[in-house]
Amino acid sequence: MASIGIKDVAAAAGVSVATVSRALNGHPSVSAAARERVLAAVETLGYRPNAVARSLRTDQTRTLGLVISDVMNPYFTELARSVEEEARALGYSVIIGNADERPDLQDHHVTTLLDRRIDGLLVSPTDGGSPGMLAAARAGTPMVFVDRWIPGVDVPVVRSDGRTAVRDLVAHLHGLGHRRLAIIAGPAATTTGRERVDAFREALGAYGLPLPDAYIGQGDFQAESGRRVTEGFLDLPEPPDVIFAADNLMALGALDAVRARGLRVPEDIALAAFDDIRWFVHTDPPVTAIAQPTGDLGRAAVRALVDRIEGRPGESVTLPARLVVRRSCGEATTPRQSPSPSPVRRSTP
Amino acid sequence: MASIGIKDVAAAAGVSVATVSRALNGHPSVSAAARERVLAAVETLGYRPNAVARSLRTDQTRTLGLVISDVMNPYFTELARSVEEEARALGYSVIIGNADERPDLQDHHVTTLLDRRIDGLLVSPTDGGSPGMLAAARAGTPMVFVDRWIPGVDVPVVRSDGRTAVRDLVAHLHGLGHRRLAIIAGPAATTTGRERVDAFREALGAYGLPLPDAYIGQGDFQAESGRRVTEGFLDLPEPPDVIFAADNLMALGALDAVRARGLRVPEDIALAAFDDIRWFVHTDPPVTAIAQPTGDLGRAAVRALVDRIEGRPGESVTLPARLVVRRSCGEATTPRQSPSPSPVRRSTP
DNA sequence: CTGAAAGCGCTTACAG
DNA sequence: CTGAAAGCGCTTACAG
Numbered sequence: 001m002a003s004i005g006i007k008d009v010a011a012a013a014g015v016s017v018a019t020v021s022r023a024l025n026g027h028p029s030v031s032a033a034a035r036e037r038v039l040a041a042v043e044t045l046g047y048r049p050n051a052v053a054r055s056l057r058t059d060q061t062r063t064l065g066l067v068i069s070d071v072m073n074p075y076f077t078e079l080a081r082s083v084e085e086e087a088r089a090l091g092y093s094v095i096i097g098n099a100d101e102r103p104d105l106q107d108h109h110v111t112t113l114l115d116r117r118i119d120g121l122l123v124s125p126t127d128g129g130s131p132g133m134l135a136a137a138r139a140g141t142p143m144v145f146v147d148r149w150i151p152g153v154d155v156p157v158v159r160s161d162g163r164t165a166v167r168d169l170v171a172h173l174h175g176l177g178h179r180r181l182a183i184i185a186g187p188a189a190t191t192t193g194r195e196r197v198d199a200f201r202e203a204l205g206a207y208g209l210p211l212p213d214a215y216i217g218q219g220d221f222q223a224e225s226g227r228r229v230t231e232g233f234l235d236l237p238e239p240p241d242v243i244f245a246a247d248n249l250m251a252l253g254a255l256d257a258v259r260a261r262g263l264r265v266p267e268d269i270a271l272a273a274f275d276d277i278r279w280f281v282h283t284d285p286p287v288t289a290i291a292q293p294t295g296d297l298g299r300a301a302v303r304a305l306v307d308r309i310e311g312r313p314g315e316s317v318t319l320p321a322r323l324v325v326r327r328s329c330g331e332a333t334t335p336r337q338s339p340s341p342s343p344v345r346r347s348t349p
Numbered sequence: 350m351a352s353i354g355i356k357d358v359a360a361a362a363g364v365s366v367a368t369v370s371r372a373l374n375g376h377p378s379v380s381a382a383a384r385e386r387v388l389a390a391v392e393t394l395g396y397r398p399n400a401v402a403r404s405l406r407t408d409q410t411r412t413l414g415l416v417i418s419d420v421m422n423p424y425f426t427e428l429a430r431s432v433e434e435e436a437r438a439l440g441y442s443v444i445i446g447n448a449d450e451r452p453d454l455q456d457h458h459v460t461t462l463l464d465r466r467i468d469g470l471l472v473s474p475t476d477g478g479s480p481g482m483l484a485a486a487r488a489g490t491p492m493v494f495v496d497r498w499i500p501g502v503d504v505p506v507v508r509s510d511g512r513t514a515v516r517d518l519v520a521h522l523h524g525l526g527h528r529r530l531a532i533i534a535g536p537a538a539t540t541t542g543r544e545r546v547d548a549f550r551e552a553l554g555a556y557g558l559p560l561p562d563a564y565i566g567q568g569d570f571q572a573e574s575g576r577r578v579t580e581g582f583l584d585l586p587e588p589p590d591v592i593f594a595a596d597n598l599m600a601l602g603a604l605d606a607v608r609a610r611g612l613r614v615p616e617d618i619a620l621a622a623f624d625d626i627r628w629f630v631h632t633d634p635p636v637t638a639i640a641q642p643t644g645d646l647g648r649a650a651v652r653a654l655v656d657r658i659e660g661r662p663g664e665s666v667t668l669p670a671r672l673v674v675r676r677s678c679g680e681a682t683t684p685r686q687s688p689s690p691s692p693v694r695r696s697t698p
Numbered sequence: 699c700t701g702a703a704a705g706c707g708c709t710t711a712c713a714g
Numbered sequence: 715c716t717g718a719a720a721g722c723g724c725t726t727a728c729a730g
Contacts, residue, residue: 003488005707016717021709029715046484051464052404053707056722061401071430074423081420084447093461095444098433112442115400135395139352223627255631278572282604284633354723365701370725378699402723405706700730706723714716 004045012041024049055117064094064305065113066122067106069148069190070221071098073249074277075294076124079146082298083122090306092119099126101187101220107132114141120305124148127189142308146301148190156308156316158301159191162274163199165290168323169272170203172288173242176330178270182215182240184229184250193221196246196274215240219250226253234261234269242270242329248277251287270329274321286326293319353394361390373398404466413443413654414462415471416455418497418539419570420447422598424624424643425473428495431647432471439655441468448475450536450569456481463490469654473497476538491657495650497539505657505665507650508540511623512548514639517672518621519552521637522591525679527619531564531589533578533599542570545595545623564589568599575602583610583618591619591678597626600636619678623670635675642668 010017015034022030023038030038041047055061064087068076080096087094095118097109103126110132113121120142125133129150137143137153149157173181183200186193201211214236217229226245230253233239245251251273258265265271265285273280276291300317308314359366364383371379372387379387390396404410413436417425429445436443444467446458452475459481462470469491474482478499486492486502498506522530532549535542550560563585566578575594579602582589594600600622607614614620614634622629625640649666656663 007707017708018710018717018719019715022716025709027710031715034715048460048464050405050466050707052401052410052466053722054709055401056399056405056724057707057709059722071426072423074421077420077426081447088457093444093465095442098430108437111397115397116442117399117401252627252631259631278601279628279632282601282608282633283628283631284635356723366724367701367703367726368699371700374725376726380699383699399723402706403725405708406723406725408706701728702730703728704726706725708722710720712717712719714718 004047005050006047008045009038009041009047012045013037059117060119061117062092063116063118064092064120064122064302065097065109065116065118066094067097067099067109067113067124069099069106069124069126070101070249071096073221073247073275074279075248075275075292076147078294079124079298082295083146083302086299086302087306090302092302092306094122101126101222103127103130106130110136114139120144120309122146122301122305125150125190127187129153142305142314144301144305144308144314146297148192151191156304156314158297158304158317160292160297160319160321162196162290162292162321163202165321165323166196166199167203167206169244169288169290170200170207170209172323172325173270173272173329174207174209176270178241178329179209180215180238180240181209181211181242181244182217182233183211184217184219184226184243184245184254186219186221186246186250188218190221193246200244219246219253221247221249223249223253223256226250227257228253230254230257234258234263239269242272245271245273248273248275248280248289251289255283265328266330272329276324280324280326283328285328287328288326289324290321291324292321353396354399355396357394358387358390358396361394362386408466409468410466411441412465412467413441413469413471413651414446414458414465414467415443416446416448416458416462416473418448418455418473418475419450419598420445422570422596422624423626423628424597424641425496427643428473428647431644432495432651435648435651436655439651441651441655443471450475450571452476452479455479459485463488469493469658471495471650471654474499474539476536478502491654491663493650493654493657493663495646497541500540505653505663507646507653507666509641509646509668509670511545511639511641511670512551514670514672515545515548516552516555518593518637518639519549519556519558521672521674522619522621522678523556523558525619527590527678528558529564529587529589530558530560530591530593531566531582532560533566533568533575533592533594533603535568535570535595535599537567539570542595549593568595568602570596570598572598572602572605575599576606577602579603579606583607583612588618591621594620594622597622597624597629597638600638604632614677615679621678625673629673629675632677634677636677637675638673639670640673641670 006017010020023035084094099106106126107130124147143155145157185197219225272288274290276289280287304314355366359369372384448455455475456479473496492504494506534546568574621637623639625638629636653663
């Protein structure tokens with residue numbers, strides 16, 4: 001049962017384990033003859049180096065940890081995919097931890113990852129800074145924040161800025177005649193939770209529109225909260241004209257709630273979402289959304305992290321998000337006036 | 350920079366490293382006094398055992414590998430989530446490898462995972478048996494297949510049986526008057542790719558309906574192939590009445606293609622899918638689908654794998670899938686006759 | 699109950 | 715170019 005090790009290879013090749021190791025690691029000072037015999041032995045024995053032993057010795061695992069807020073959220077799923085791709089291209093593996101928007105789970109994963117001595121950590125923090133995360137940052141583990149970040153912690157952050165897109169969205173909504181605009185916010189403990197509300201409020205302000213407290217629903221970026229908040233909006237004496245969900249899952253929940261009441265989008269109430277996903281093209285109606293350059297974010301985050309790991313600077317990156325207009329907020333009667341260059345993504349031929 | 354190790358704790362507690370190790374691992378023969386001092390030292394130093402060193406010594410990583418066919422597929426995403434949950438409950442971590450439906454990538458992940466000496470491997474094979482996978486099975490790594498499996502390899506398989514649900518679906522379609530039924534199949538190299546076609550053909554046979562080759566489109570479980578195949582169907586002199594997509598992503602592609610032609614579902618062509626996802630409730634129209642007990646599959650798979658790892662038998666499990674009727678195949682004019690007990694999932698109040 | 703010592707499978711100065 | 719040896723940070727028989 002004992003799988004074959006470097007000693008077996010050395011014996012088979014008639015060299016020392018040192019030579020085997022050198023041959024396998026591309027060390028220059030190995031004779032061609034020795035190298036050949038080693039490779040042959042490796043081949044016939046089917047030898048695979050034990051990565052655990054190697055890591056212990058070299059103090060590096062060639063592994064990145066990625067702690068995301070919620071795997072079930074297509075946005076993070078896509079982020080994870082691009083992270084893994086870029087990491088693989090750079091010679092790293094990635095271990096994903098799913099926090100499910102729970103700080104305790106996030107901490108569990110950060111701790112586990114650190115125990116495994118990953119070379120670097122990519123995090124999209126679920127809250128303002130759980131103890132484990134802060135400890136990781138302090139301990140000097142190379143780290144970078146993606147999408148969400150923690151103010152005051154000195155770590156590069158790779159994210160997208162939705163301010164302009166939100167402004168475009170509000171212009172679009174205003175142009176359609178909507179005046180009572182509500183938002184389903186993410187957790188106030190997250191940067192994206194706060195920023196999207198701020199951007200929305202600011203954009204409304206430019207039109208002299210208020211954002212009353214009653215029109216700010218507190219969600220947690222998951223579908224159920226979107227449903228609950230939407231019901232609250234619908235129960236208001238004066239319900240909003242539009243609901244802007246701060247992520248795609250809460251938009252899904254909103255859709256559930258609207259449908260449950262037998263109401264229609266956009267006739268009875270309009271809907272828009274932060275984070276664009278493929279299904280939004282086929283929902284009833286297609287949902288107007290703000291699209292992040294998700295793949296680019298994932299790749300940039302990996303590059304920044306690997307830079308840090310390998311001793312280079314590793315800088316923060318901010319990429320713009322953009323508005324994708326569909327039908328969920330109503331149709332412009334005048335020749336479709338998009339408020340700014342906002343091409344419809346994945347347009348159908 | 351050198352993080353603190355067991356020696357530091359031993360020094361601080363005034364005991365040997367052996368005692369520290371025993372205290373931390375709950376070994377019975379440690380005096381209460383020693384244990385206390387160790388725990389105190391651990392606390393003040395913020396010591397965390399190096400999992401790499403421990404793994405090398407104990408020859409176990411308390412880690413499971415999960416190689417899934419495609420992370421971007423919500424079905425696998427949900428599977429991954431339930432796998433991680435159950436694993437965590439049993440004291441294991443899981444490392445996910447995304448094969449993206451590519452056998453070479455699958456092999457890459459299997460190899461990497463094995464190099465890391467994971468304790469067991471959960472795989473949903475992308476093809477009929479890539480060399481790395483077969484090697485893993487042969488090498489005696491505890492392994493179980495989920496969802497898809499490889500015939501002839503002696504490994505427990507945890508999956509769902511859709512035969513009955515497919516029969517229910519065909520009954521439903523037949524009842525609606527559809528006679529020309531087509532399928533977008535998954536890769537013939539996968540069991541689910543083959544089984545779903547077989548089940549469909551068999552169910553059609555019960556109604557004396559044929560499944561001509563022209564009505565079997567070869568897809569690869571990803572959206573783009575669903576689009577391509579659907580276009581082919583639509584170009585046929587006699588296009589089908591119904592398209593049954595063997596997974597949710599190909600259904601998405603089909604929706605793209607139908608929409609691009611300006612056709613409507615179900616008026617112009619009906620659509621059904623294998624694998625139910627939340628968005629299907631809100632698509633235009635809501636999509637009739639076959640739902641797998643995904644969470645149960647994930648949990649059962651982990652239990653089977655951990656059983657194997659810990660020396661217990663570890664048995665195969667097959668769970669039934671079920672039909673969820675929505676509007677994408679047309680509305681029954683007679684009082685909605687569901688073909689069998691097929692409650693609509695997540696019904697809206 | 700406790701410690702000294704061996705050893706897990708590698709890599710890498712150090713000599714030669 | 716090559717090998718003997720030390721050592722990465724733990725765990726665990728073996729003595730006491």
